[in-house]
Amino acid sequence: MNDRPTPTPTAPGRAALPRLGVFGLxxxxxxxxxxxxxxxxxxxxIVGDLGGLEHFSWSVTAYLLTMAAATPLWGKLGDxxxxxxxxSSSVVVFLVGTVLCGLAQNMGQLIAFRxxxxxxxxxxxxxxxxxxxVLVPPQERGRIQSMVGVMLPISFVGGPLLGxxxxxCLDWRWTFYVNVPIGLVALLAVAKGVRLPAQRVTGRVxxxxxxxxTSGILALTxxxxxxxSTYAWTSWxxxxLAVVVVASLAWFVRVERRAPEPITPPRLFTSREFTLAQVLSFLVGAVLVSVINYLPQYMQFVQGATPTVSGMLILPLMLGMLAAQLTTGRLMDRGGLDRIVPLTGGVVTVVGALLLLLLGTDTPVAAASALTLAVGIGVGILMQSTLLSTMNNAAPRDMGAATGTVTLVRTIGGSLGVAVLGAVHSSRMGDVLAERLGSDAEQRLTSGGELTPALLEDLSDQVRHTVEDAVSSGLHGVVVGAAVLSVLTFATAWFIRPAPAADPADAAPTAPGGAPGKDSVRTSPAD
Known part of the structure; x- marks a missing residue:
């Protein structure tokens, strides 16, 4: 029996958003x-310039952590x-933070502004x-997500190159400032091109x-x-932190069950497929963010690539992810592949992660670049399938909370993945440096701001080769962790129940928000 919510397609006359609105979104x-x-x-x-290689992962984690905590709140505010x-408000906050990041003078400021x-x-x-x-019926969401994929080639492919x-050629600060004109265009496009009836549901955030x-996620990270690493497992x-995690999350669950408008409605998790999609999203987020943040470091320190070239060297990963997202959306539109697609993604991701273990100090540049392709394909398949499964198993009134939840758990996965595997990376790298160069040299290189790709050439051959071995060892620790997470992803996908193909009769037009049900809804002329 299919326990998914009845699809609620768009109302007549609103089958598609205006082109300008689509562009802005x-x-x-x-x-x-x-x-x-x-x-x-x-x-x-950036980290070398501001000092403190030990803070490398936290410059990423701070961004992912607050993104994770804010995602469900933005979704509920929208609902x-x-x-x-x-x-529009989220774009403004993002741009303010972006400008401040470009003005950061030390790692503490950068982490705070991130x-x-x-x-x-x-x-x-x-x-x-x-x-x-809300506007697009389930039968068309794969096509729309493919449109999202068409919009992303510049970010996936051109982003590393541009960065x-x-x-x-300029300065790392402009990697932040470049977001400003793009954000302003998005604001104008949405303001002019999106016209929605504003549904006001009675209730408070x-x-x-x-x-x-937020407290639970912060303490857990x-x-x-x-x-x-920083503290022993048995330290106070x-x-x-463990007490804060347990207490915060347990209290959160209790509050959500009683709140009239919960941030994450418990009713969403009554669907088995929705719950499994969140587990998969968590795992794939950990794999993606961990791998994508440490591969450029390997390319620059070990392969001797400049930042521009290091971006080019991970193009296979980006292109593989992009192609997989485009293909997965089309395949899942046909129905009946809800289980097969994530299983396939799990297998490909496991293989891709294991292939990255071949990366070393003597790996040819072309081979190092090509080895990133498989993990990109696997991650792309899993990201697209979990997103579509989430949207297809949520009622229209909960669409903001549902999409917020899937983004939340993927971001939490990425944040925890970078934190845990980043600690593994730092530990393995520090061990190699300390063993061969001594603890004083290890501290000077990792904490004193002396270890940057540009300054590596000025070091002696012995130190340079040691750093290359240390970076490779650290990357292998990250990759092993990614492989373990990929195996768990494949195992989780086995529990997904195949869903029947969509019935064309389900596409009959209905109101975009569905029946109000118990909620009191006030509609104003425009959102």
């Missing part, structure tokens, strides 16, 4: 992805008070997807739930990054 998704791609290739230079307004930037980024993806999810080029969720700091 897609540009927000593009902006969220562009920032990560541009900054990833510039991070080794209650208007999706267009919530989306956190602010992440708050805004949490609403970019969920804002666009929630509008699309490297800006770092080489669950701020207590949001605060508890700190615990994952500090346990066993780790014990205190």
């Amino acid at each position: 897609m540009l927000g998704i593009f902006l969220a992805n562009l920032d990560g791609q541009i900054v990833s290739t510039a991070l080794p230079t 209650l008070y208007g999706r267009k307004g919530a989306y 956190a602010l930037q992440g708050i805004g980024a949490g609403g970019l993806m969920v804002g666009a997807l929630s509008v699309i999810g 490297g080029f800006i770092t080489d 669950d701020y207590l739930g949001a605060a508890l969720l 700190l615990l994952a990054g500090w346990a066993g 700091q780790i014990a205190a």
Whole structure:
């Protein structure tokens, strides 16, 4: 028996958004992805310039952490008070954080401003997807997601290239400033091109739930990054963080069950397929963010690539992910592949992660670049299938919360993945440096700001070769962790139940928001 919600397609006369509105929504998704791609290739230079290689992972984690915490809040704000307004507000917050990142003078400021930037980024993806999810019937969502894929080649493919080029020819600060004109265009396009009836659902935003969720995510990320490295597992700091995690998340669940308008409605998880999609999203987020943030470091330190070239060297990963997303959307439109597609993605991701173990100090540049293709294909398949499964198993009134949830868990996965595997990377790298060069040299290189791709050439051959071995060892630790997560992804996909193909009769026009049910809805002329 199919327990999915009855599809609620668009009303007559609103089968498609105006082109300008579509452009503005897609540009927000593009902006969220562009920032990560541009900054990833510039991070080794940024961290080296500001000092503190040990803070490398936290410059990523701060962004992902606040993005994760803010995502469901933006989704619920859109559900209650208007999706267009919530989306536009998130763009503004993102741009403010972006400008401040470009002005950062030390790592502490950069991490803080990246956190602010992440708050805004949490609403970019969920804002666009929630509008699309309400207006487009399930049978057409694969095609629309393919349109999203068409909008992303510049961010996936050109982002690393642009980030490297800006770092080489201008200054790393412009990797942030370049977002500003794009964000302004997105704001104008949405303001002029999106016209939605503004549904106002009576009720208040669950701020207590949001605060508890944020506290739980923050404590969990700190615990994952500090346990066993900064502090011993048995230390009082780790014990205190564990208590905060358990208490915050347990209280959060209790609050969500009683709140009139919960941040993450528990009713969403009554669907087995929805729940499994969130588990898959969490795992694939951890794999993607961990791999994509440490491959450029390997390419620059070990392969001797400039930031621009390092972006080019991971193009196979980006192109593989893009092609997989485009193909997966089309395949899942046909129905009946809900289980086969994520299983296939799991297998390909496992193989791709294991292939990355071949990366070493003597790996030819062309081979190192080509080895990233498989993991990109596998991640692309899993990302697209989990998103479509989430949207297809959520009622229209919960579309903002549902898309916020899938983005949330993927971002939490990425944040925890970078924290945990980043700690593994730093530990393995530090061990190699300390063993061959001594602890003083290891501290000077990793904490004193001396270890940057540009300065590596000025070091002696012995030190340079040691650094290359250390970076390779650290990457292998990350890759092993990614392989384990990929195996768990494949195992989880086995529990998905195949769904019957969509019935064309389900596409009969109905109101875009569905029946109001118990909620009191007030509609104003425009959102």
